[in-house]
Amino acid sequence: MKYTIPKDTLQGMLAKVQGFTERKSTLPILSHVLMETSDDKLRLKATDLHTSIQVISSCEIKEQGACAISAKSLYDVVRELPDGKIDIWVEDHTRAHIHTENNYIKMNVMDPEEYPVIDFSLAQEGFHVPVHIMKPMVERTMFSVPSQAEGETKYTLNGALLTATQEKKGSYLEMVTTDSRRLSVARYEIDQPVEMGEGIIIPRKGLQEIRRLMDNREENASILLTRESIFFVSEDTRATVRLIEGKFPDYRSVVNLETYPTCTRVNAHELLSVLKVCVAMVSDISNCVRFSFKKDRTLIFANNPDQGEVDTEIAADHNGEDIDINFNPRYVMECLVYIDGEAHIYLKGPQGPCMITDGEKTDCKWVIMPMRV
Amino acid sequence: MHHMWKNIIGHTAQVDQLRGYSVSEKLPHAFLFAGMLGVGKSLVAREFFKALNCLNSRGDPCDACRCCVKVNAKTHPDLVEIIPSAAWIKVESIRDTLAEIGLKPFEARMKCIVIEPAEQMNKASANALLKSLEEPPHHTIFILVSHKPHLLLPTIISRCQVLRFTPVKASIDEDASGDAALTRITSGIPGGIAGVDRESFLAVRTEVLAIFSGIDAADLSGRYFPKDTADPKGMAPVLLTVVEAILRDILVIGHGGNTLLNEELKDISLKPLSYPDVEETARCIRELRRGAMENINLRVAFTELFILLSQFSAR
Secondary structure (H helix, E strand, C coil), X not given: CEEXXXXXXXXXXXXXXXXXXXXXXXXXXXXXXXXXXXXXXXXXXXXXXXXXXXXXXXXXXXXXXXXXXXHHHHHHHHHHCCCXXXXXXXXXXXXXXXXXXXXXXXXXXXXXXHCCCCCCCCCCCCEEEEHHHHHHHHHCCHHHCCCHHHCCCCHHHCEEEEEEEECCCCEEEEEEEECXXXXXXXEEEECCCCCCCCCEEEEHHHHHHXXXXXXXXXXXXXXXXXXXXXXXXXCCEEEEECCECCCCCCCCCCCCHHHCCEEEEEEHHHHHHHHHHHHHHCCCCCCCEEEEECCCEEEEEEEECXXXXXEEEEEEEEECCCEEEEECHHHHHHHHCCCCCEEEEEECCCCCCEEEEECCEEEEEEEECCCCC | CCCCCCCCXXXXXXXXXHHHHHHCCCCCCEEEEEECCCCCHHHHHHHHHHHXXXXXXXXXXXXXXXXXXXXXXXXXXXXXXXXXXCCCECHHHHHHHHHXXXXXXXXXXXXXXXXXXXXXXXXXXXXXXXHXXXXXXXXXXXXXXXXCHHHCCHHXXXXXXXXXXXXXXXXXXXXXXXXXXXXXXXXXXXXXXXXXXXXXXXXXXXHHHHHXXXXXXXXXXXXXXXXXXXXXXXXXXXXXXXXXXXXXXXXXXXXXXXXXXXXXXXXXXXXXXXXXXHHHHHHHHHHHHHHCCCCCCHHHHHHHHHHHHHCCECC
């Protein structure tokens, strides 16, 4: 392998892949980047076995080849080199030579054959989802993926289900997460039907990475969905995450609006600020707030013998019987953040779950199980 | 008698069975490889993973493709090994692995989680494993490797397909490997002298055989255990293997046989065979095997063993 590349270009590429290398793993090669050439392009690939990234740039290639080289060391070296062109070549899979006008650096490399195989050849039937649709969908559901500490034994729940549905009104993408105490569904319309079978399950870690990539606001960025994988794609970058295999539990009956006979309408901001006060009061152990839904008001009561108590009343529009019910206030707050104006709280009864929506809009639905005291 | 897995000595039936699994679509989700330390269980586990995933010839690892090369270099991302962090396999290591169990294999067809030695899981670890062991995701299998399967919880064993590994027959490997004599001397447990290279193993054998030419038993023992109890180089198991092979030969000679593991014994004049002496020596070896890991005075114990051994000589 032999090529010449401007310092800034290489440094930029290395900076992008740094975060995807893994230094603590038992596989030492994961702290390396895979450097490959094909035609007139240089490709850097990195993976921590959860998220994999590839950055491409064109440069002057003199000899094709590949090698795996320590990501951090190379980045630290390149950063300090003077601006201008860098010549890099690798001899016999053992040493990389990095050459500028006055510097001559040799670095050990590893066999590229030992690097995990990452397939970035995008499937033809893939479907591009714009970031402005994908991002809110992830944000509105991600919080109910169980954290690793919670040790969810049903492994399919440790991620977000992403499916596509076709209805008379149009085509939709739907993202669902649940930790078995609450469930979040976000659904957005897309302009063309997409075939995703039973959907894909994106693990928590992968979801965080995709969100981070979307936050970078790269130009022409989009999410590419295929039947079996998800990619983040921008001008020069492609990233993919390793998915969870298995079947996500059936959630549709839980979010069926018709099974919730009672409804309260309440101002989301008002309720949110009341709950913030409650959270300041209740402890982590008895993490619960009592809601009394009555005809024209909602009473909220939190009590912690060690700290004190909160007793508040806000105006509400309620139809159906009066219901007294306990919820974890943090669960309710996490979805209220995404509601402007009126929140609709649908109820089944004093023992049943509640479902929260943004007014009449049913794009996002949050179901929360009550707490028994 | 031979099979296609060229890295494995013996274990024909087990290899045939695993090979069958690796080419069929029906695969048990959990295996327990049970047998003495050193017979080759973890080696078979690794070959099995290769057989499942080899890119060139499924069933018969080619040792040349990307997958096989990675397994040999211990860099395959889909071959996950859980080993004890100190005396135990702690529940955290099990949990960390299980947290990612749902992930699809990175590049292989089948992901494989090897737990070795499984009996070193403590109760909490074993219980944390139960649910996943019973129902792992589609493309994941467990291989539990155990040298002492009787120490495993019954709930673990009942979830696994058990494969027993017995010592390899010496005749099997006569032409399969140049180290035939070595395999014979180790009583068919090729890994029995793990940690000691071939040359030092043979040197130990020569030294022990010198007991018949009159060297002092206490001196010999003191050479290996200068500090009475400490055994930093792990020589005790090697010595036991050597003495056991010699004892076996003494029995063979006593019955007029001549297929010896230690050819040198032919030149040594032995007393007529005495069963009580053989039994006494065998008992000593057994007890040492059991006690070798405990805090006994190894120098004294091995002196006794060498004295017992020297009594077979006619000198």
